[in-house]
Amino acid sequence: MTIIYFGESKQSSTSFHRASALRRLGHEVTVFNPYEAVAKQLAHPILGKIHFRTGYRFLRNAVNTWLGSKLADVRQADLVWVNGGELFGPQGLQLIRSAGKPVVLYNNDDPTGGRDGRRFDSLLKAVRYYDLCAVMRDVNVKEYKDLGAPKVKRVIMSYDDVLHQPFGDTNEIPEKFRSDVAFVGTWMRHEKRDEFLLELINAGISVSIWGNRWQKSPHWSKLQPFYKGAALAGRDYVAAIQGAKISLGMLSKGNRDLYTRRSVEIPFSGGLLCAERTTEHQKMYREDVEAVFWDNAAECIQQCRSLLADDQRRNLIRDAGRSRVLALGAGNEAVCNTILKAV
Structure with a gap:
């Protein structure tokens, strides 16, 4: 399967680990890091905090423009995997879906829990546009469905099969x-x-x-x-x-x-x-x-x-x-x- 993977690409990130796991399963995975598209704004000592607290809505136009540049790749894929998804609002998801491919959301935080204030506002408004949302807690299942998510799958938080192997000696x-x-x-x-x-x-x-x-x-x-x-x-x-x-x-x-x-x-x-x-x-x-x-x-x-x-x-x-x-x-x-x- 050919997969377009939108997520953090730093090798220390769990997002990178999941993309690597998909490759080990035999899939062809292309990673695009949306955080790089707005890295300057997110790194700003003041604006970065504002974007976090306002659900990144002031970055949506920049992110959507960046997503538009990836549509040709999405059209060639079998599936789109969005890891995290906090930068993607409804328009961004509609843009991805215009390619006619199934779209999966994986988020191992608790976006519906409220701990991080309005950080996940964009994501929560977009969950209805995902074909499948993978969540980590039983309580998230109903909350996502109440927001319009058509299909929600509860999975377990995971270790990495390679990175976390214990020392043999x-x-x-x-x-x-x-x-x-x-x-x-x-x-x-x-x-x-x-x-x-x-x-x-x-x-x-x-x-x-x-x-x-x-x-x-x-x-x-x-x-x-x-x-x-x-x-x-x-x-x-x-x-x-x-x-x-x-x-x-x-x-x-x-x-x-x-x-x-x-x-x-x-x-x-x-x-x-x-x-x-x-x-x-x-x-x-x-x-x-x-x-x-x-x-x-x-x-x-x-x-x-x-x-x-x-x-x-x-x-x-x-x-x-x-x-x-x-x-x-x-x-x-x-x-x-x-x-x-x-x-």
Whole structure:
């Protein structure tokens, strides 16, 4: 199948990973990055924030002109895949559809949840023009349909089958990525991740933190000794997960998360998932057999202490978790294939 893929093309992006998965499935994929068409506007220190907060509607004309220049390629394709879709409004989708090809939307955020204000205004006005919308949460299905989406498919967030492969020899993991308890993620205002981690640290749990924006935390002075560096990608990300005895999985309440990509990336990458207890996590993994869960920081502290004192138990849960995530079909290749079959 020949696919025109509209999405981020940076090699560190999950968009790039999905395009690569489609190629591994045997499809001919041409990637066009819409963010490059308006890169100057988005990079502006003031205007970039305005565009984010106004749903990119002031960029629609520029984006539509750019889309028009790709129509000849779209007409030669079998299918159009839009990854993200926040820059594309109704006119842009009508332009794409004029080529007469099926159009798929994949968005792993929560556009109907409201956490990001009006960021997804353009996308939400355009969902009715997609032949299929792939969403990550059960709650999104009805919300998309209420907006006029003709067909909505709920899929699981995914790891990458190649990028997130664990190290075959753990001796290859650099010492700087070895830790007792690791959290790889971003500091987010109102999510209280910093307060949670500080409770673990105050209880004597040795926590290693990687991610962006942690300097903005009001608790930065106390967290700084445990901060190991900025966001990780590629093999460094896998090394930090596999090199940790325990990897924490935190959710975004603003995104109405009951699981995240970390929920599948951690077990697949050879890590032990220690995450917030939710109905979704409990459906995915057998508790205390394939993953470990907690309801609050106090319970997480207890779980960490117990696991750190028992190497054999940690290894059993880690191995069982990886077997389970493989059985879930949560890799990019399986998820992409599921979406294509549903079109």
